[in-house]
């Protein structure tokens with residue numbers, strides 16, 4: 001929170017804007033063109049998403065990997081899955097999409113190119129209704145991505161990193177510059193591989 005002030009200050013205006021955007025009463029691109037919102041992203045790049053949701057696209061997979069292009073082409077990265085939230089290694093596990101799968105992909109347009117970003121895949125124990133995976137889909141568990149510095153966030157949103165082949169989206173290299181923040185029942189903790 002230190003970099004950007006209190007959480008409320010940066011999330012509340014976006015949800016109001018998003019509602020107006022969905023009603024069609026404002027044109028995000030026209031009215032807010034070139035307005036830098038945070039960390040170098042411009043509001044017309046968000047495509048109506050909240051900053052917290054947009055930030056999750058392209059972030060590192062945890063215990064999972066893509067096997068092909070489609071959103072459902074996924075596999076666990078290791079033989080024995082480990083829940084990214086509670087550390088559980090036995091029982092049932094799922095490969096959760098963050099943001100959730102129904103949100104699809106996110107097209108990020110930058111001065112350095114256009115990138116179709118996929119949600120992060122996160123190993124969570126349980127099922128769609130049980131365990132940590134169930135908690136995530138019921139909203140009890142929340143997952144955010146936080147950049148360590150404004151400079152790192154700017155390198156992401158500007159397309160600077162994404163335009164370089166060694167900086168693949170969803171790669172583990174991103175943990176050098178940021179971390180996930182899990183929150184359940186008002187308790188928050190960080191996750192960094």
Ligand SMILES: [Zn+2]
Nearest residue numbers: 083086125132
């Ligand atoms: Zn778990």
Ligand SMILES: [Zn+2]
Nearest residue numbers: 095096097133
């Ligand atoms: Zn899920």
